[in-house]
Amino acid sequence: MKKTKLIIAAAAMALVLGGGILWASDHADAPNVKGKSTDITDLYVFQGENTSNLVFVGNVQGLLSPTATKTASFDENTMIEFKIDNTGDNVEDLVIQCVYKGGKMYIYGPVKPVSPGTSSTVVGTASVVVPVTPYGADAVTVTSSTGIKAFAGPRDDPFFFDLDQFHKIVGGTASGFNNPGTDTFAGTNVLSVVVEVPKSMLNSTGKLGVWLQTKTK
Amino acid sequence: MKKNILYSIISLCALTITLSACHKDKKVTPGDPNTGQVFSVAGDQVGRPGIATVFVSAADKDNFNVTVPSVMGAAYQAKFQTQLQAYNGGAYTTNLLGLSASAFTGVLATDVLGVSTTGKTTYYDGTNVLTGRTLTDDVIDVSLILIFGGPDASKNPGLTSDHVNGNDKPFSTSFPYEAAPW
Numbered sequence: 001m002k003k004t005k006l007i008i009a010a011a012a013m014a015l016v017l018g019g020g021i022l023w024a025s026d027h028a029d030a031p032n033v034k035g036k037s038t039d040i041t042d043l044y045v046f047q048g049e050n051t052s053n054l055v056f057v058g059n060v061q062g063l064l065s066p067t068a069t070k071t072a073s074f075d076e077n078t079m080i081e082f083k084i085d086n087t088g089d090n091v092e093d094l095v096i097q098c099v100y101k102g103g104k105m106y107i108y109g110p111v112k113p114v115s116p117g118t119s120s121t122v123v124g125t126a127s128v129v130v131p132v133t134p135y136g137a138d139a140v141t142v143t144s145s146t147g148i149k150a151f152a153g154p155r156d157d158p159f160f161f162d163l164d165q166f167h168k169i170v171g172g173t174a175s176g177f178n179n180p181g182t183d184t185f186a187g188t189n190v191l192s193v194v195v196e197v198p199k200s201m202l203n204s205t206g207k208l209g210v211w212l213q214t215k216t217k
Numbered sequence: 218m219k220k221n222i223l224y225s226i227i228s229l230c231a232l233t234i235t236l237s238a239c240h241k242d243k244k245v246t247p248g249d250p251n252t253g254q255v256f257s258v259a260g261d262q263v264g265r266p267g268i269a270t271v272f273v274s275a276a277d278k279d280n281f282n283v284t285v286p287s288v289m290g291a292a293y294q295a296k297f298q299t300q301l302q303a304y305n306g307g308a309y310t311t312n313l314l315g316l317s318a319s320a321f322t323g324v325l326a327t328d329v330l331g332v333s334t335t336g337k338t339t340y341y342d343g344t345n346v347l348t349g350r351t352l353t354d355d356v357i358d359v360s361l362i363l364i365f366g367g368p369d370a371s372k373n374p375g376l377t378s379d380h381v382n383g384n385d386k387p388f389s390t391s392f393p394y395e396a397a398p399w
Binding site: 025026029030031032033036038039040042043044045046047048049054055057060064065066069078079081083085089090091099101102106108116117118119120121122124125126135139141149151154155156158159160161162165166169175176177178179180181182183185186187188189192194196199202204206207208209210211212213214215216217 | 249250251252253254255256257258259260261262263264266267269270278279281282283285286287289327328329330331332333334335337338349350351352355356357374375376378379380381382383384385386388390391392393394395396397398399
């Protein structure tokens with residue numbers, strides 16, 4: 001009797017944990033992208049060191065161990081695309097498209113998309129092409145004649161969170177966070193694309209809406 | 218004989234012109250291997266950190282990723298409000314931003330990151346709200362406070378900070394800003 005109760009309790013707990021939420025920014029957020037080259041971990045957009053510029057950071061393929069990072073690669077079949085709304089209707093007016101080909105990241109835009117939505121056509125020719133920085137090498141960066149800077153390659157995952165403790169809270173085995181907490185993402189890497197753009201190219205009246213998409217052919 | 222020489226000269230000229238033209242072409246317009254290619258299958262999508270994973274139910278996760286932001290509010294606000302109340306045992310009233318459950322989830326459901334092009338960019342620094350996201354922003358604590366902290370951030374003190382306040386590697390102030398990999 002006691003044993004049965006224990007098993008039921010354990011099963012119930014497993015159910016709670018298994019069905020529990022995984023709050024990892026956007027790491028492994030949905031079944032169709034988990035573990036794939038399309039899996040976004042994070043989007044960052046901030047003013048550059050030169051405050052006339054805006055920096056767009058798109059990170060994918062998270063939770064890479066140092067060993068896994070050595071062989072991790074961008075996918076020629078996956079576009080990483082920043083969507084930019086400058087009119088406030090949550091429909092993109094400009095896009096920055098990042099397409100990997102032959103060891104280099106080709107970056108298009110900021111440019112008006114062929115059409116808004118989830119299907120994207122590569123617009124025009126690349127604004128800047130940057131060789132992907134190999135694991136262990138110094139960051140390779142390229143600046144175009146128009147002032148667009150680009151980087152692509154492995155980076156430390158900039159996201160930080162005590163995800164394990166959060167799981168315990170959601171699972172009912174803890175009532176709150178620890179102090180200090182433990183960064184679940186410490187020691188893990190992502191593949192990152194960083195594009196710095198002069199604000200003058202964004203046709204902004206002061207505020208933008210930005211989101212990041214991945215898509216395949 | 219004369220004709221042959223003339224023909225040879227013409228051929229040589231043609232070859233020279235072709236070669237130089239090719240060379241010139243290469244220099245002026247390097248062929249772009251991706252122009253016009255179509256990527257038609259939607260993958261992942263994110264604006265603000267943690268929205269899909271915290272507020273979207275397991276059954277909706279793939280759909281949320283392929284829903285364009287302009288229709289997200291209508292599709293997801295009510296569902297987010299139900300989830301917000303579930304996290305708070307039905308006791309959510311307002312948060313530090315003074316937003317009701319419907320107003321707060323109305324903001325969250327349209328998963329777009331607001332970015333200022335005229336001033337400081339930050340997720341939340343006590344003054345500026347959602348004007349961007351820097352690498353150092355503690356977006357988790359901001360989110361926890363707004364979800365669990367009540368009107369003055371004092372409710373549920375054990376849930377309003379994970380006490381991880383920064384990254385495991387320092388960032389650079391210069392491009393590309395992120396730290397080298399482990």
